[in-house]
Amino acid sequence: MLKPLSQWSPLTLNMLNWVVIVGSVALCALTLPLRLPGMELNGMGPNWLLIWVVAWSLKRTAFQGALAGIVLGLIQDGMTAPYPSHAVGLACVGILTARLQKQRYIEEDFISVALIVFGMVVVAESVTAVQFSLFKGTDSTSIPLSEIWVYHQQTALSSAILSSLWAPVVYYPLNRWWERLQWIEQSS
Amino acid sequence: MYSPYRWWDRHRLQLSLAVISLIVAWSVRQTQGAGLLEVYRLITLPFQGNPTQQEQLVNARTWELEQRLAALESQNQALQALLKQPVVTQGKGTVAPVIGRSADHWWQQMTLGRGHLDAIREGAIVVAPGGLVGRVVSASDHTSRVLLISDPTSRIGVTTSRSRRMGILRGQAGDRAVIEFYEKDPDVRPGDAVSTSSLSSLFPPGLLVGRVESMQLSKSAAPQALVKLSAPVSDINWVTVYLDAKTSKSMVSINP
Known part of the structure; x- marks a missing residue:
């Protein structure tokens, strides 16, 4: 039989926390290229890494949120193309989410998390679109400005709907785990 | 009193972990996620599926048509050679399963379950039933990433x-x-x-x-x-990768 978590040493708990963090990020990254039935809208999947950044930043400082955004953005760059970077958009998402002061204004439940993810997907999409329009490459690879924003309009909404619907899948277990950790720290 | 040592003692762990996270993420970006994709392929290996009976019938018919086409092509080339026209030959194809789609909808990519070890190199041409699909832009040992022709940058x-x-x-x-x-x-x-x-x-x-x-x-x-x-990109599960004669890198790998 395993001992209850509250009897574990702080070091083991810390290690376990990092295993959970790294494991969940890896899981999110590996789910990105996957398209299961019900996980697809117009050929798009949910933005799992963005959901993870929101779940992480909700109860942390803006700096921690930005750091998580940069790290996960670089990973997503590795899985698509390094340019323009996802790190900028996800860092914005991390900062904004942390600054939301959720406890003060919004009830804590699935619906508010879904709403936050919805808004943050729109933010991240817009940052990517701005990056595309600002740093246009050479003539052979640049996309016409009008097409970027038409595409942004077409996809931002469906991407936001899909990500916000799937947000609780990532948010709920992570939140439970971190709440439990906090409770153990306070009671010891 | 404020002491930098005390601050360092308190934040040493967090800082080093943050730096490590950044380094790891940076290396993932620099290697184009090669390690991640390899792990992804291993996990999805049991789900990659086999051609069913109906597909085998279709495959047989396709094979027959391909042979007739090959015969006609070689005949065509012989005739073109008689006319002293430059001859274009198609390289040998490798069949590869599609194991993943693009990780972000701003890029139109797909991931294949064959890589360097199956002689797939950057610049190889990817063809599916229906026509051209795209071009390999990066390859790890067992996976390769294809930039689709529907990508706005292609x-x-x-x-x-x-x-x-x-x-x-x-x-x-x-x-x-x-x-x-x-x-x-x-x-x-x-x-x-x-x-x-x-x-x-x-x-x-x-x-x-x-x-x-x-x-x-x-x-x-x-x-x-x-x-x-013409190629139904969202539905295809298998593609053929050709090491095109136009990319010098791939020629080196075919004829070592």
Whole structure:
């Protein structure tokens, strides 16, 4: 039989926390290229890494949120193309989410998390679109400005709907785990 | 009193962990996620599926047609050689399963379950039932990433098969693309087939790309045609990868 978590040493708990963090990020990254039935809208999947950044930043400082955004953005760059970077958009998402002061204004439940993810997907999409329009490459690879924003309009909404619907899948277990950790720290 | 040592003692762990996270993420970005993709392939290995019976029948029929086509092609080449025309040969193809789609919808990519060890190199041409799909942009040991022709950053020199008008095809996400023609008044109609042109530097000539859906002659700069790509990219599970003769790197790997 395993001992209850509250009897574990702080070091083991810390290690376990990092295993959970790294494991969940890896899981999110590996789910990105996957398209299961019900996980697809117009050929798009949910933005799992963005959901993870929101779940992480909700109860942390803006700096921690930005750091998580940069790290996960670089990973997503590795899985698509390094340019323009996802790190900028996800860092914005991390900062904004942390600054939301959720406890003060919004009830804590699935619906508010879904709403936050919805808004943050729109933010991240817009940052990517701005990056595309600002740093246009050479003539052979640049996309016409009008097409970027038409595409942004077409996809931002469906991407936001899909990500916000799937947000609780990532948010709920992570939140439970971190709440439990906090409770153990306070009671010891 | 404020002491930098005390601050360092308190934040040492967090800081080093943050730095480690940054370094790991940076290395993932620099290696183009090669390690992640390898792990992904291992996990999805049991779900990659086998061709069913119906598919085997279709495969047999396809094989028969391919053999007839190959015979005709070689006959064609022999005739062209008689006419002293430059001969274009197609390399040997590797069949690869599609194991993943693009990780972000701004890029139109797919991941294949074959890589370096199966002699797939950057620049290899990816073809599926229906026509051209894209080009390999990076490869790890067992996986490779394909930039689809529907990606907005991909450019292909194409020609219409009926009237031989040249243009440049640019992807528009999904299964749509746009051709910009060089001429002011191209003789192109909806329904015309579009294939890669002999001027394309990345693709061999004559590969089917799609079908013209509508014309937009009123565009300011150059007349445009909207094209529906012929390969059903979102439904295909298997593709064929050709190491094209035009990419010098892949030639080295075929004939060591």
